[in-house]
Structure formats: structure tokens, C-alpha cells
Amino acid sequence: MKIDGTPYRSIWVDEEDGWSVRIIDQTKLPWSVDLVRLTTLEQMAHAIKAMLVRGAPLIGASAAYGVALAMRADASGAALDQAIECLAATRPTAINLRWALGRMRARLAPLPPAERAAAAYAEAARICDDDVGVNEAIGRHGLTLIQEKAREGGRVNILTHCNAGWLATVDWGTALAPIYMAHNSGLAVHVWVEETRPRNQGASLTAWELGKHGVPHTVIADNAGGHFMQHGDVDLVIVGTDRVTRQGDVCNKIGTYLKALAARDNGVPFWVALPSSTIDWTIRDGLADIPIEERAAAEVTTMTGRAMDGSITTVRIVPSASPAANPAFDVTPARLVTGLITERGLCEAREAALTQMFRDLA
Ligand code: MRU
Numbered sequence: 001m002k003i004d005g006t007p008y009r010s011i012w013v014d015e016e017d018g019w020s021v022r023i024i025d026q027t028k029l030p031w032s033v034d035l036v037r038l039t040t041l042e043q044m045a046h047a048i049k050a051m052l053v054r055g056a057p058l059i060g061a062s063a064a065y066g067v068a069l070a071m072r073a074d075a076s077g078a079a080l081d082q083a084i085e086c087l088a089a090t091r092p093t094a095i096n097l098r099w100a101l102g103r104m105r106a107r108l109a110p111l112p113p114a115e116r117a118a119a120a121y122a123e124a125a126r127i128c129d130d131d132v133g134v135n136e137a138i139g140r141h142g143l144t145l146i147q148e149k150a151r152e153g154g155r156v157n158i159l160t161h162c163n164a165g166w167l168a169t170v171d172w173g174t175a176l177a178p179i180y181m182a183h184n185s186g187l188a189v190h191v192w193v194e195e196t197r198p199r200n201q202g203a204s205l206t207a208w209e210l211g212k213h214g215v216p217h218t219v220i221a222d223n224a225g226g227h228f229m230q231h232g233d234v235d236l237v238i239v240g241t242d243r244v245t246r247q248g249d250v251c252n253k254i255g256t257y258l259k260a261l262a263a264r265d266n267g268v269p270f271w272v273a274l275p276s277s278t279i280d281w282t283i284r285d286g287l288a289d290i291p292i293e294e295r296a297a298a299e300v301t302t303m304t305g306r307a308m309d310g311s312i313t314t315v316r317i318v319p320s321a322s323p324a325a326n327p328a329f330d331v332t333p334a335r336l337v338t339g340l341i342t343e344r345g346l347c348e349a350r351e352a353a354l355t356q357m358f359r360d361l362a
Contacts, residue, residue, distance in 0.1 A: 055168020060100030064124035135172035142178025162253035164240025226262035248334030248349030249286025
């Protein structure tokens with residue numbers, strides 16, 4: 001997608017040196033577009049953990065390049081094991097991280113060490129290119145839902161939570177891909193962007209992305225989504241996900257479950273967009289079996305923004321003696337999910353439907 005007319009992906013290999021990895025530091029958005037150069041495994045692990053890069057598919061692609069950086073320094077079997085272990089420990093919930101690391105191990109382990117670095121860069125590049133193709137397909141399938149609503153007349157209002165746009169993937173996004181395609185094809189769409197406390201990925205990233213692409217949108221407090229549904233102002237909910245179980249339970253950014261409940265109560269379709277690399281075929285029960293990342297209390301007790309003098313400032317918003325809890329994700333049971341938008345088409349959030357559509361993976 002474009003930033004001020006220049007096409008970008010969220011991660012790429014530096015064109016000048018041909019090996020270091022460039023990312024957009026997402027902790028600096030929307031205030032500045034800082035392109036960061038990463039040269040070591042440790043720097044990549046830090047970028048994932050501290051959320052300079054985030055979003056399930058992008059975490060996977062970043063981990064793949066983390067392995068490539070590690071192999072450039074030391075391509076021994078021990079170094080490969082250590083790199084994979086280090087990257088796998090950065091964030092626990094998004095399954096794409098483990099998926100990408102599994103793909104890297106399968107490709108690199110059988111090779112002689114001298115061939116591993118070049119093969120790692122090639123495999124990481126393939127993971128990125130595949131992600132772009134998969135998201136484009138998700139966009140095409142999701143577009144049919146928006147076209148269907150548009151035929152009823154008027155602008156289509158879509159509510160989304162967190163950021164499942166191009167910044168969360170290599171390009172296009174998952175939940176936002178159908179929206180970009182609808183907008184590009186001339187359909188009148190408008191997006192309700194939930195701010196997504198505590199880290200505000202909706203207010204800072206989704207709003208920024210949509211704004212850069214000219215997609216009409218309105219930022220709302222997380223607590224306002226149900227109100228707009230009650231008043232008939234939401235035609236569809238589309239969110240992304242960090243892990244889907246084989247029975248179709250959906251783990252996504254904290255607060256998603258409440259929107260699914262509100263959507264069910266108001267008869268609003270609740271769709272989840274995902275690449276098949278987000279499905280964890282080893283588990284059924286999302287509530288019991290998905291590890292939920294606990295992040296620092298400071299993300300809840302403070303907020304960061306631009307002060308009136310232009311400086312970026314962090315302020316405390318909670319009494320200094322009050323503790324805070326910060327689960328980063330929640331699980332929406334399959335029964336609340338209208339359907340899944342995958343690269344192979346629309347699919348019911350049910351084990352039989354998922355295993356039929358992905359027979360070769362399940
Ligand atoms: O904690 P984050 O910002 O990595 O969480 C991101 C989300 O929850 C996204 O909705 C999810 O990764 C889908 S990405 C296309």
C-alpha cells in the first residue's frame with residue numbers, strides 16, 4: 001500500500017546492502033514514519049517483543065527474517081535451534097509466529113550450513129510474497145460480502161477492532177483487504193475504527209492506514225461499538241485474528257469478544273478474516289488451549305500521545321497505587337462467528353467446514 005504516494009510493504013530487505021532488514025517502527029505511528037534497520041537476531045526479537053512490528057502475519061514474516069539474520073552470523077545447527085527458540089519466545093498468542101518458524105526449520109535443517117543463509121533469505125522472501133497473495137485472495141472473497149450489502153443501497157458501514165490492515169501483514173491486510181478493494185472499486189464504504197485500548201492500534205494504526213488510502217472512517221471509543229450497532233449504523237463487523245482453532249474459535253485483540261456478543265444481540269454479521277497460517281489445527285477449545293499474552297500493566301495505566309506543543313508525551317491515567325491487569329487477547333467462541341474469510345473462500349466457523357476446505361492442512 002502507499003504512504004503519500006510511495007508504495008511500501010511493512011518489511012523488506014534493504015536494497016543497498018542486500019541483507020539487513022527494514023521495518024516501519026509501528027510504535028512511532030501515527031506521529032512519524034520511522035524506517036528502522038535491523039541487523040541481528042537480537043534486534044529482530046526485540047522488534048517483535050516491543051511491538052515495533054506486530055499483527056499475526058507480520059510477526060511470522062519478521063521471525064523468518066530473524067532466522068535469516070541469525071544464519072548470516074552463524075549457520076550451525078545449534079545457532080538455528082537457538083534462533084528459533086529465541087524468536088518463538090517473543091510473543092505467545094499469534095500462531096503465525098510458530099508456523100513461520102516451522103517453515104524455516106523444515107527448509108534449513110536438511111541443508112549444509114554453508115547454504116543456510118542464502119536459503120533463509122529466499123524462504124523469508126517467499127513467506128512475504130505468499131502473504132501478499134493470500135491477503136489479496138482474502139480481499140477478493142471478503143469483497144463479495146460488501147458488494148452484497150451495497151446492493152441493498154447506501155453506504156456500507158463496517159466496524160473493525162484493532163489493526164488487521166497492511167501494517168499487520170506484509171501488504172493488504174486481512175480484515176482491511178476487502179475494505180480496500182471495495183473502496184478501490186468505487187463502492188461507498190465507511191469504517192468505524194475502534195480505538196482498541198490499551199495500545200490503541202485502531203486509533204493509531206488503522207485510522208492512519210485508512211486515512212493514507214482515502215477510505216472514509218470514524219474513530220470511536222471501544223465502548224461505543226454496541227451503541228452504533230443498536231442504532232443500525234453497522235452493517236458488518238470484520239476483524240482479524242491471531243489464532244483460530246480447528247472448531248472455529250477465534251482469538252483476537254482484547255475486546256473482540258464483547259463486539260461479537262453485541263453483534264449477535266443486534267443481528268449484525270460478525271466475520272473474521274484470516275490466512276490459513278492462522279489456524280492451529282492442534283487444538284479445538286480456544287478458551288482452554290490458547291495461551292493469552294499478558295502484557296505490562298503500564299500499557300493500561302498510561303497513555304501516549306502528541307501534546308499541544310507537538311512533543312510525544314506519556315501520561316499516567318490511573319492512581320499511582322492502583323494495580324492493573326493487561327490480557328492482550330480474548331477468545332470469541334465459534335458460535336458467535338458468522339463466518340471466516342479465508343484465502344480459499346468464505347467458510348463456516350465449524351470443524352467440519354474448516355477441515356473440508358483445508359483438507360490438505362487439517
Ligand atoms: O497485539 P497486536 O497488535 O499484534 O495484535 C494484533 C491483532 O490482534 C490483529 O487483529 C491480528 O493480529 C490480526 S492481523 C491481520
